[in-house]
Amino acid sequence: xxxxxxxxDHGSGGKMAHRLISEMLVPCFDNPLLSRxxxxxVFHLEEGRLAFSTDTYxxxxxxxxxxSIGDLxxxxxVNDLAMCGAExxxxxxxxxxxxxxxxxxxxxxxxxxxxxxxxxRVTVVTGDTKVVPQGSADKIFINTSGIGKIPGNVAVSGQNxxxxxxxxxxxxxxxHGMAVxxxxxxxxxxxxxxxxxxPLNRLVGLMFETKKEIHVLRDPTxxxxxxxxxxxxxxSRVGIEIHETRIPVKPQVKALxxxxxxxxxYVANEGKLLAxxxxxxxxxxxxxxxxxxxxKDACIIGEVTRAHPGKVVMKTSxxxxxxxxxxxxxxxxxxx
Numbered sequence: 163x164x165x166x167x168x169x170x171d172h173g174s175g176g177k178m179a180h181r182l183i184s185e186m187l188v189p190c191f192d193n194p195l196l197s198r199x200x201x202x203x204v205f206h207l208e209e210g211r212l213a214f215s216t217d218t219y220x221x222x223x224x225x226x227x228x229x230s231i232g233d234l235x236x237x238x239x240v241n242d243l244a245m246c247g248a249e250x251x252x253x254x255x256x257x258x259x260x261x262x263x264x265x266x267x268x269x270x271x272x273x274x275x276x277x278x279x280x281x282x283r284v285t286v287v288t289g290d291t292k293v294v295p296q297g298s299a300d301k302i303f304i305n306t307s308g309i310g311k312i313p314g315n316v317a318v319s320g321q322n323x324x325x326x327x328x329x330x331x332x333x334x335x336x337x338h339g340m341a342v343x344x345x346x347x348x349x350x351x352x353x354x355x356x357x358x359x360x361p362l363n364r365l366v367g368l369m370f371e372t373k374k375e376i377h378v379l380r381d382p383t384x385x386x387x388x389x390x391x392x393x394x395x396x397x398s399r400v401g402i403e404i405h406e407t408r409i410p411v412k413p414q415v416k417a418l419x420x421x422x423x424x425x426x427x428y429v430a431n432e433g434k435l436l437a438x439x440x441x442x443x444x445x446x447x448x449x450x451x452x453x454x455x456x457x458k459d460a461c462i463i464g465e466v467t468r469a470h471p472g473k474v475v476m477k478t479s480x481x482x483x484x485x486x487x488x489x490x491x492x493x494x495x496x497x498x
Contacts, residue, residue: 187289196286230271245379267302282364323398323402326441331461335431366435376443382431386430400472402474405476407479
């Protein structure tokens with residue numbers, strides 16, 4: 163059977179473009195707002211603060227253990243909204259397809275996006291598709307934008323870290339980056355490393371239900387935990403101290419990092435979060451996180467200090483200290 167491929171005609175705005183949209187894309191995300199096929203979605207929101215985010219995904223390869231570019235795109239924007247303290251509501255999806263991309267792969271990616279949206283309880287309400295000539299892109303790129311509502315008593319920002327805050331990490335790091343790299347390079351191990359891509363909005367909701375005093379939420383994606391902590395230290399003009407022995411890294415992930423010379427602190431994550439909150443609220447929030455599957459390995463990795471503002475210091479496993487700088491250069495291109 164001949165495999166159907168994306169053609170330039172699929173981006174022409176004519177019959178083939180209409181068929182692609184009406185027969186594959188609309189049924190995949192079917193809802194009353196999308197099915198109108200207007201140039202945008204019109205919806206009603208109660209008065210209040212809104213969060214808006216956008217991101218573009220170019221991960222190579224588009225399929226990897228634990229996910230694909232499809233669920234990664236949904237989860238990534240859901241998580242960006244959740245890190246603003248918002249309840250994600252509506253998303254847009256923009257597809258850039260290279261001529262010759264298999265339609266069966268596109269259908270599989272769309273299924274992953276639909277399942278991810280259902281899991282995150284968000285609705286895809288508008289989108290766009292463009293096709294470029296072969297060689298002008300690499301298989302498929304996806305842009306997702308999203309909007310969410312922020313409850314009135316929530317105020318989180320990278321500028322809000324305060325001396326005395328404890329720093330929580332929701333689980334093991336470097337899993338997404340190492341899963342994509344292993345798939346890209348065809349590396350085989352006894353135990354498969356699986357991406358941690360997941361929507362974090364439910365976990366964030368549980369945290370706020372427990373305590374509202376959370377100061378900072380961030381998901382350490384590109385640049386990893388090390389770069390994200392530096393960004394917060396600079397934005398809040400505080401010092402950060404972390405403890406190497408407290409940072410969870412799965413053995414197979416650590417082994418691959420050691421083999422290839424990567425520091426897990428700088429490898430991308432797609433289903434983990436960092437939270438800064440007062441010491442008095444820490445234990446109850448940590449307990450709530452550990453009851454959720456996405457936070458079962460949550461732990462306290464450090465604290466905020468008045469010393470060395472704008473810097474991150476790590477207490478090493480051998481009893482010393484070293485500065486953790488922001489990542490320089492591109493450690494792993496095309497990772498998300």
